[in-house]
Amino acid sequence: MTPPAGSRPDPAPALPDQFGLRARQPIGAGLSEIVRDVLSRQERVEEQHRVLWERLVGHLDQRGRDRRTSALSAVSANFVALAVLDDPADDVTAARLARQLGAERVSRLQHRASGLLDTAPELPWTTVVVRRLLAPALRGGAPEGDAEGLGAVALRCQDLGRGLLFQGIDAGPAILVAAAVPVERVDDLVALLDDGSVAEWRRHLATLVANPWGPYAESITELARHADRPAAVTAVEWCREWGHEREREQIAHQVQRLVALSGASQRQFAARIGTSPSRLSSYVHGTVTPSAALFLRIQRASRALQAELAPHRSSSRGA
Structure with missing residues (x-):
C-alpha cells in the first residue's frame, strides 16, 4: 500500500534492532553503528527523498544480515545520509570510513551503492553526494583547519568525492551513454560546473583522461581562468594525475x-x-x-x- 501523502518512510521494524545486535559483536561493530545512526534519523527524511530511503531500507533488509556486506551497508547508509540529511556529522562519518577502510575502497563501495540506490540514469543522488564531498574544491578553496580536525575531514571527503567521480571513466562506451559535447564557451563551462550531473562530468573526464595534455585539456584550462573557476583547472590536474x-x-x-x-x-x-x-x-x-x-x-x-x-x-x- 502506498503511504499517505506527508507520511515519513519507515525502515523495517527489525532493522534497527538487527544492527543493534550486530553492533555488540567485535567484528563490524563500528560499521553497524553507522547504519543504526542513519536509521535513527528516519523522521527527518522528507517526502521527496522517500524513494531513495526505501531503496536503502530494502538493501539493508536484503543484505544487512550478512556480515560480509557490513562495509557496503555502512557506506550505503552514509551515502543516503550525505544525500538527504544536512548533518556535518555525516561528513565526519565519511572521513572515518575512509580512514578505517581506505579511501579507494570506500569510493568503490560508494559507486556500488550508487548503482543500487540511485533513481535515474543521470545519477541525481550521486551528483548530490559528489557535490557535497567536493564542496571546497567546487568553491575554489582548499580545505581549512588543523591536520587532525576539520581540515583532515575535508581532505578525506575530497579524496572520496574525487574517487567516486572517477569511478568507471576508463570502462569504455558501456558507461558513457553519449560522448561529451565539447565545452567551447565560458558560459557553457559555468553551466556544466553549476548544473551538470555526475554522468555529464564523467563524460567530459573520459575525454580529458584520454589525452590530459591535449588541446581539449588546454581549452578547458583557459576557459576556467576566464571564468574564474579554479575547480575546472583542478579537474584537469586530477585527470593528469589519473593518467600518470x-x-x-x-x-x-x-x-x-x-x-x-x-x-x-x-x-x-x-x-x-x-x-x-x-x-x-x-x-x-x-x-x-x-x-x-x-x-x-x-x-x-x-x-x-x-x-x-x-x-x-x-x-x-x-x-
Missing part, C-alpha cells in the same frame, strides 16, 4: 610480463639488470617506476634471457 597513475600501472604490468617471459627468477633477473631483488620487486608491483633507460635495460635483459634459455627448453621438449 594508469601509466605507472601499465609499466608495472609490462615489467612483470618481461620478467615472466625471461624464465628467470626475480633474483636472477635483478642481477642481470644490475639491481637488487627488492628493487625489482618494487618495479613489478608498481610502487616504484623505473627510469626510461632502466626500462629499456629490462626489455633487453628479457630478450637475452629468453634467447639463452631457448635451447634448454627445446632439448627438454625433445627428451
Whole structure:
C-alpha cells in the first residue's frame, strides 16, 4: 500500500534492532553503528527523498544480515545520509570510513551503492553526494583547519568525492551513454560546473583522461581562468594525475610480463639488470617506476634471457 501523502518512510521494524545486535559483536561493530545512526534519523527524511530511503531500507533488509556486506551497508547508509540529511556529522562519518577502510575502497563501495540506490540514469543522488564531498574544491578553496580536525575531514571527503567521480571513466562506451559535447564557451563551462550531473562530468573526464595534455585539456584550462573557476583547472590536474597513475600501472604490468617471459627468477633477473631483488620487486608491483633507460635495460635483459634459455627448453621438449 502506498503511504499517505506527508507520511515519513519507515525502515523495517527489525532493522534497527538487527544492527543493534550486530553492533555488540567485535567484528563490524563500528560499521553497524553507522547504519543504526542513519536509521535513527528516519523522521527527518522528507517526502521527496522517500524513494531513495526505501531503496536503502530494502538493501539493508536484503543484505544487512550478512556480515560480509557490513562495509557496503555502512557506506550505503552514509551515502543516503550525505544525500538527504544536512548533518556535518555525516561528513565526519565519511572521513572515518575512509580512514578505517581506505579511501579507494570506500569510493568503490560508494559507486556500488550508487548503482543500487540511485533513481535515474543521470545519477541525481550521486551528483548530490559528489557535490557535497567536493564542496571546497567546487568553491575554489582548499580545505581549512588543523591536520587532525576539520581540515583532515575535508581532505578525506575530497579524496572520496574525487574517487567516486572517477569511478568507471576508463570502462569504455558501456558507461558513457553519449560522448561529451565539447565545452567551447565560458558560459557553457559555468553551466556544466553549476548544473551538470555526475554522468555529464564523467563524460567530459573520459575525454580529458584520454589525452590530459591535449588541446581539449588546454581549452578547458583557459576557459576556467576566464571564468574564474579554479575547480575546472583542478579537474584537469586530477585527470593528469589519473593518467600518470594508469601509466605507472601499465609499466608495472609490462615489467612483470618481461620478467615472466625471461624464465628467470626475480633474483636472477635483478642481477642481470644490475639491481637488487627488492628493487625489482618494487618495479613489478608498481610502487616504484623505473627510469626510461632502466626500462629499456629490462626489455633487453628479457630478450637475452629468453634467447639463452631457448635451447634448454627445446632439448627438454625433445627428451
